[in-house]
Amino acid sequence: MSTTLGDDWEMVIGLEVHCELLTATKLFCGCRNAFGDEPNTNVCPVCLGLPGSLPVLNTGAVERAMAIGTALGCEIRPSSFHRKNYFYPDQPKDYQISQYDEPINTGGRLELPDGSVVGITRAHLEEDTGKTLHVGEGGRIHAADHSLVDYNRAGVPLVEIVSEPEIRTAAQARAYVAELRAVLVATGASDGRMEEGSMRVDANVSVRPAGNEVMGTRCEIKNLNSLRSLTRAIEYEADRQVALLDAGGTIDQETRHWDEEAGRTSTMRSKEEANDYRYFPEPDLVPLAPGAEWIERVAAGIGPLPAERRLALAALFDGGPTPAQRDQILAVVDLGLDPLLRSATDAGVPATLALARTANEVATDTDAALRLERTSFATLLGLEANGTLSATQTKAVLAVLLERGGGDPGGIAAELGFESLSSGSLAATVADIVAAHPDEWARFVEGDKKMTGFFVGAVMKATGGNANGKAVTAELARLAAP
Amino acid sequence: MSADGRSARRTAADIASAVAAGEESAAAVLDAHLAVIESREPDLHAFVSVLGDEARERAAAIDRSVAAGEPVGPLAGVPVALKDNLCTLGLATTCSSKILEGWRPPYDATVVRRLADAGAVIIGKTNMDEFAMGSSTENSSSGPTRNPHDTAKVPGGSSGGSAAAVAAGFAPLGLGSDTGGSIRQPAAFCGVVGMKPTYGAVSRYGLVAFASSLDQIGPFATTVADAALLLEVIGGHDPADSTSLDGPAPAARSRLGEGVDGLRVGLCAQLLTGAAPDVAARVHEAAEALAVAGARVEEVSIPEFDYGLSAYYLLAPAEASSNLARYDGVRYGLRVDAPDAAAMNRATRTAGFGAEVKRRIMLGTYALSAGYYDAYYGQAQRVRTLVVEAFARAYADHDVLLGATAPTTAFAIGSKADDPLAMYLSDLFTIPSNLAGHPAISVPFGTGDDGLPVGVQVLAPALAEPLLFAVAAALEVATPQEETVP
Ligand SMILES: [Zn+2]
Numbered sequence: 001m002s003t004t005l006g007d008d009w010e011m012v013i014g015l016e017v018h019c020e021l022l023t024a025t026k027l028f029c030g031c032r033n034a035f036g037d038e039p040n041t042n043v044c045p046v047c048l049g050l051p052g053s054l055p056v057l058n059t060g061a062v063e064r065a066m067a068i069g070t071a072l073g074c075e076i077r078p079s080s081f082h083r084k085n086y087f088y089p090d091q092p093k094d095y096q097i098s099q100y101d102e103p104i105n106t107g108g109r110l111e112l113p114d115g116s117v118v119g120i121t122r123a124h125l126e127e128d129t130g131k132t133l134h135v136g137e138g139g140r141i142h143a144a145d146h147s148l149v150d151y152n153r154a155g156v157p158l159v160e161i162v163s164e165p166e167i168r169t170a171a172q173a174r175a176y177v178a179e180l181r182a183v184l185v186a187t188g189a190s191d192g193r194m195e196e197g198s199m200r201v202d203a204n205v206s207v208r209p210a211g212n213e214v215m216g217t218r219c220e221i222k223n224l225n226s227l228r229s230l231t232r233a234i235e236y237e238a239d240r241q242v243a244l245l246d247a248g249g250t251i252d253q254e255t256r257h258w259d260e261e262a263g264r265t266s267t268m269r270s271k272e273e274a275n276d277y278r279y280f281p282e283p284d285l286v287p288l289a290p291g292a293e294w295i296e297r298v299a300a301g302i303g304p305l306p307a308e309r310r311l312a313l314a315a316l317f318d319g320g321p322t323p324a325q326r327d328q329i330l331a332v333v334d335l336g337l338d339p340l341l342r343s344a345t346d347a348g349v350p351a352t353l354a355l356a357r358t359a360n361e362v363a364t365d366t367d368a369a370l371r372l373e374r375t376s377f378a379t380l381l382g383l384e385a386n387g388t389l390s391a392t393q394t395k396a397v398l399a400v401l402l403e404r405g406g407g408d409p410g411g412i413a414a415e416l417g418f419e420s421l422s423s424g425s426l427a428a429t430v431a432d433i434v435a436a437h438p439d440e441w442a443r444f445v446e447g448d449k450k451m452t453g454f455f456v457g458a459v460m461k462a463t464g465g466n467a468n469g470k471a472v473t474a475e476l477a478r479l480a481a482p
Numbered sequence: 483m484s485a486d487g488r489s490a491r492r493t494a495a496d497i498a499s500a501v502a503a504g505e506e507s508a509a510a511v512l513d514a515h516l517a518v519i520e521s522r523e524p525d526l527h528a529f530v531s532v533l534g535d536e537a538r539e540r541a542a543a544i545d546r547s548v549a550a551g552e553p554v555g556p557l558a559g560v561p562v563a564l565k566d567n568l569c570t571l572g573l574a575t576t577c578s579s580k581i582l583e584g585w586r587p588p589y590d591a592t593v594v595r596r597l598a599d600a601g602a603v604i605i606g607k608t609n610m611d612e613f614a615m616g617s618s619t620e621n622s623s624s625g626p627t628r629n630p631h632d633t634a635k636v637p638g639g640s641s642g643g644s645a646a647a648v649a650a651g652f653a654p655l656g657l658g659s660d661t662g663g664s665i666r667q668p669a670a671f672c673g674v675v676g677m678k679p680t681y682g683a684v685s686r687y688g689l690v691a692f693a694s695s696l697d698q699i700g701p702f703a704t705t706v707a708d709a710a711l712l713l714e715v716i717g718g719h720d721p722a723d724s725t726s727l728d729g730p731a732p733a734a735r736s737r738l739g740e741g742v743d744g745l746r747v748g749l750c751a752q753l754l755t756g757a758a759p760d761v762a763a764r765v766h767e768a769a770e771a772l773a774v775a776g777a778r779v780e781e782v783s784i785p786e787f788d789y790g791l792s793a794y795y796l797l798a799p800a801e802a803s804s805n806l807a808r809y810d811g812v813r814y815g816l817r818v819d820a821p822d823a824a825a826m827n828r829a830t831r832t833a834g835f836g837a838e839v840k841r842r843i844m845l846g847t848y849a850l851s852a853g854y855y856d857a858y859y860g861q862a863q864r865v866r867t868l869v870v871e872a873f874a875r876a877y878a879d880h881d882v883l884l885g886a887t888a889p890t891t892a893f894a895i896g897s898k899a900d901d902p903l904a905m906y907l908s909d910l911f912t913i914p915s916n917l918a919g920h921p922a923i924s925v926p927f928g929t930g931d932d933g934l935p936v937g938v939q940v941l942a943p944a945l946a947e948p949l950l951f952a953v954a955a956a957l958e959v960a961t962p963q964e965e966t967v968p
Contacts, residue, residue: 045589049808051582051690052569052591054723083804085850089823094807147823149812278850280859283695283801285724 010210011238012218013173013203014165017180018158019190020128020198021064027127027157028055028097035196039150047155049092054284061157062104064189065125066290066298068159069105071187071305072120078289079104079124081282086275090130090149098126098160100279104288110163110183111307112175113330119164130154159189165204165215170234174227177201182306182334194225201230205237207245216241217251221258221265233258237265306333313338316351325352328359335366343374349381357381361398373406380409390468393418418466426459426467430475433458445480452476494560494654494708498601501559504548508541508559512603515561518651519606526628528637528647530566530576532606537561540603547601555600557715562597563647563656566607567614568699569688570594577690578622579612581834582815591688592723593657593699593716600715605653608643612836613806614664614692616640617908620899621838628895629671631934635892638668638908641702645672648702655712656702661692662794663888663912665700666924670887670937673926675709675954676702678912680944681919682727684713685720691805693798694725696916706925706954710734713947732921732947742956743776745949746880752787753885753911753939760930765886768927768938771960772884772953782880786865786872790913793865795906796849796858797917802839803846809834841902869917877943882953886911887924887937915941921950925957 005011023033029046045053069076082100103124111117130151161180167173181199184190191198206218221237224230236258241251255274256265304312313329314321321329332338337358344354362369362377380401384394389409397412433455434441444451452473459472500506519532544559564570567577569587571594576582590598597604611621619627619642627642629635630650637646641658645668648656658665660678669676677700684699691697701712717731749769754762773779811817811830818829835843849858876883888908898905915922921944924937938957942950 045587048813050587050589050814051575051577051585051808052567052587052688053589054687056722056724085804085807087807087810087824087827089810089812092808092813094810095804276852278804278847278852278855280800280804280850280855283693283725284691 005207005238005242008210009207009238009242010212011168011170011234012165012206012208012215013167013170013234014218015163015167015173015176016202016204017161017177018200018202019068019161019184019192021061021157021159021189022191023058023060023064023157025058025060026155027058027061027125028155031155033156034152035198037152039148039152042152043154047092048151049094055097055282057285057288058157061125062288062290063298064157064187065104065123065159066295067187067302068123068161068184068189069108070295070299071183071302072105072108072110072123072161074105074108074120074123076105076290076295078102078287080287081125081285082279083282085278088129089147090132090151090154092130092151092154096127096129097282097285099124102287104290110176110180112172112179113307113310114175116172118166118172118176121162121164123159123161126158126160128153128156128158170231170238173203173234174231177227177230178334179306182336185336186305186309187302194227197225200225203230203234203237205234205241206251207238207241217253219251219253219265220255222255222268224258229258229260232263233265236263240265309333309338313341313351313355316345321355325355328355331363332358335363335369337362337366337369340369340372340374340377344378344381347378347382349378349385353385354381357384357394357398361395362402365402368402368405371405372402376401376406376409383409383413384468387468387471387474389413389418390466390471392465393468426471427475429462429467430455430459430472430479433462434476434479444476491651491704492654493705494557494703495711497560497654498556498558501544501548501601502554506559508544508548508603509538511559512537512541512561512605515605515651515653522630522650523652525633526630526646526650527625528563528608528627528643528650528652529606530578530609530624530643531574533573533604536573537603537605540598544601544603555602555715556711557597557655558601560602560655561605561653562602563606563608563644563653563702564594564604565610565641565644565656565658567610567659567690567692568594568607568657569690570604570607573607575607575690576623577613578610578624579834579836579839580623580816581809581830583834584816585814587688589688592685592720594688596716602655602715606647608641608647608656610643611640611664612839613690613802614640614659614661614697615802615838615842617663617667617905618893618895618898619643619646619668620895621836623836626895629892629934631673632892634894635934636671636895638671638888638892640664640668641676642668642671644702645669645674645676648672648674648704654704655708657699657712657716658702659689659692659697659699660912660916661696661698661798662916663909665702666912666922666937666939667888667908669702669924670926670935670939671892673935674702674704675706675923675925675958676700676937677709677713677923677950677954678915678921679713679717679732679947680727680921682725683717683732683921683945683947685723685726687720687722691801693801694805695801696794696798698916706923706951706958707735707738709923709954710738710947710951727945732945734947734951737948737952738955740952741775742772742953745772745777745882745953747772747777747779747953748782748876748880748883749779750787750876750883750885750941751781751783752785753883755788756907756910757886757889758891758930761886761888761890761936764928764930764936765884765938767962768957768960769884772956775956775960779884780880782876782883784872784876784914786868787914789865790869790917791906791910793862793869794909794913794917795845796862797866799842799846800849800859800862801846803843803850806835806839806843838902866917869914873914873918873920873943881942881949882946883941885939885941887939888912891930891932891934891936911939918944920944921947923950923954925954926961927957928962
């Protein structure tokens with residue numbers, strides 16, 4: 001569904017992105033920070049909130065938060081922790097330790113690939129909750145027989161990144177989250193896996209008549225955990241608000257839930273039902289004041305950011321990349337596959353070929369791609385570039401490389417039976433086909449360009465697609481030469 | 483008193499050196515104390531649980547170490563009474579609350595580990611006001627503790643069980659926690675030494691929190707030197723407590739014999755305001771005794787102290803309302819079943835908490851509420867800052883401050899149970915040190931008109947424990963009569 005706002009209305013969107021940090025241990029205890037372990041195995045008195053336990057801040061989490069702040073151009077400030085009080089079974093202490101009026105990072109910006117800029121209000125540290133599983137009746141809370149709580153996630157470090165309400169379309173919101181994700185991954189602070197919940201987005205959405213400076217009443221849509229949900233939920237919500245206002249109604253400020261299946265938002269709690277979190281300074285922790293030397297050391301450890309890496313890839317294309325190639329570069333950098341691509345171009349593979357293989361074939365399985373030995377990939381593309389392997393053969397060898405995480409491309413090609421298409425046997429095949437089509441050959445020799453396609457197609461057919469098109473063309477040219 | 487009883491009244495230092503030297507077995511020391519407990523505990527109810535079997539095992543282990551010539555710690559074979567808000571691995575820790583029924587901590591508090599390392603023998607977990615909220619040890623799910631000097635009287639609180647246990651000879655040492663006077667006031671009522679260390683000097687890891695920014699674990703003993711020894715054992719940096727101070731334990735005994743010659747003692751008017759005449763008389767006598775010993779005693783007025791009580795009764799409940807949220811029936815302790823989580827939570831807390839705890843949770847919740855935060859919590863924090871600044875001004879001219887520990891001697895059981903404000907007033911003199919995070923000690927100094935012990939309080943700046951104990955030792959020497967043995 002695309003938005004029906006038209007020219008009369010404008011969306012105002014602010015996003016709160018919760019990002020789990022890639023630390024070895026939790027924010028306030030020594031338990032493993034790991035996704036997918038047996039329930040309640042990574043727990044201790046501290047993250048279970050047992051009586052008498054006390055939090056001790058993980059400096060690794062602080063460094064990752066500082067890295068995020070640095071990457072987003074924030075000011076890294078002396079900060080402190082507060083308690084956010086509310087009762088919920090997956091919140092072990094029935095309060096969350098979070099940063100409130102003194103966040104570690106304030107006032108940054110994120111430039112999106114289209115050149116637009118979104119302001120960052122703050123990026124602060126806090127702890128995650130456990131996970132509640134409602135058992136029975138399809139897992140819905142009101143019909144559940146009982147609930148189970150897994151506290152493995154309780155106390156996992158999060159950074160919450162709050163944008164200014166400067167986003168104006170669902171597409172821009174999507175681009176913002178995608179770019180933010182790439183930045184977070186680039187800093188090493190996060191794995192950016194939305195599907196595993198390591199990035200979760202809350203969207204504050206309001207609408208106002210186009211050109212109006214006054215903000216409309218906003219609704220907060222909670223827990224959007226894919227780019228698709230984010231886009232759909234924002235568009236649905238904006239349409240809902242416009243329809244209400246057009247009909248003479250008003251918007252109630254409330255928290256709303258996004259139902260992915262039904263494709264709509266619904267009321268979670270109204271403003272009146274909102275919790276009074278009774279924030280107050282966390283007396284069990286001392287204030288945090290990173291010195292300039294520490295901030296500089298963290299900044300120095302951050303690798304190149306996505307915008308810079310996209311520019312570096314674009315520079316590999318003489319005359320600049322085409323619009324389609326720009327999109328591919330964006331995707332490759334988002335997925336963190338640019339070092340793989342660069343390993344091929346550094347080995348002399350043309351950028352066009354390296355980009356095509358990375359964006360089209362490698363990107364289909366990002367996990368495998370990130371494990372892939374770069375030298376194997378570079379060697380393989382070298383074989384394609386010099387005509388030893390056809391495109392089809394290259395893709396087949398690449399699939400095996402991805403599966404195995406690496407290996408010798410030549411050896412794999414041999415395993416797959418591709419050695420029969422060494423140049424000798426290709427020449428014989430081309431000669432056979434030329435002999436079988438004397439009329440077409442005569443036209444080819446006279447310079448009829450269409451005949452190139454005819455012969456290449458015939459050779460491909462004869463070899464089951466295993467011939468290299470360039471090598472066929474070269475062989476045809478060699479035969480036709482006087 | 484029997485021969486065993488006499489053995490039980492020896493100092494911790496004496497016991498430890500006799501046990502370490504192999505002159506006396508830890509088992510025999512323990513048995514002597516268990517015998518005293520057996521005879522008087524039914525009248526006093528100082529303990530929530532007496533750990534006879536665990537203590538016997540521990541004493542036997544120490545005796546084996548002594549026999550094997552292995553080093554034993556400075557508290558070898560010394561029985562210690564532990565307030566029941568200090569976590570003990572595998573042993574019930576109730577905070578005298580129904581809501582923690584059946585909970586056995588999977589870990590030891592840092593102080594418990596340090597006691598074990600020092601060779602101490604934990605003899606029992608002592609009764610207290612529920613979650614340390616109270617000044618009489620009447621707010622306990624297992625019933626009140628009685629004062630060993632007069633069983634119709636309260637022992638003070640909230641660490642009344644530990645104070646009564648040490649006073650009755652159940653153990654030469656006890657540990658309590660002091661949030662607004664919960665060690666010093668019961669020490670005064672029971673005629674023993676009770677001390678609140680500098681905030682951060684003793685790790686709070688494993689102390690079930692009441693008000694985290696005020697709570698501090700501290701020693702009870704029959705002598706100043708024993709209290710200092712116990713502080714040295716339990717103190718020092720602990721990486722598990724972020725508010726724990728860097729560095730080793732205060733060298734509490736380093737100046738014990740130095741006396742007070744030349745010290746500037748401020749006799750603080752606000753620490754006598756409203757004190758009963760007999761209590762005030764003992765404090766003046768204590769001041770005179772210090773003057774005789776060479777100190778320069780001057781009266782000092784610190785008007786800011788008068789606001790301490792109000793600030794405390796906003797800050798402590800505010801923190802408590804958050805600290806006690808976790809008792810929700812989900813993971814441990816009492817659970818009262820109900821159709822959904824929120825209802826179960828309500829039913830559990832309604833059934834599990836006593837009236838005083840509920841009162842303070844509601845007070846604290848209100849003080850932190852949107853729209854009231856600044857007027858209550860915020861204002862109380864500003865008062866706290868004023869108290870800290872007032873202390874600093876006073877310490878510019880004085881080395882220590884002197885006053886009463888509590889306005890009266892021990893009051894009758896039941897006499898203030900229905901009057902929370904009257905009860906809160908018994909913390910008036912002890913609260914300023916908690917607000918500032920400073921050390922303070924209560925030393926027995928004679929008796930009141932009713933024959934019950936009076937405690938004199940000495941206050942010192944942060945980390946001035948050696949000085950504080952030196953002054954306390956001078957008062958101990960000057961005590962006008964033989965210590966009354968209840
Ligand atoms: Zn943990």
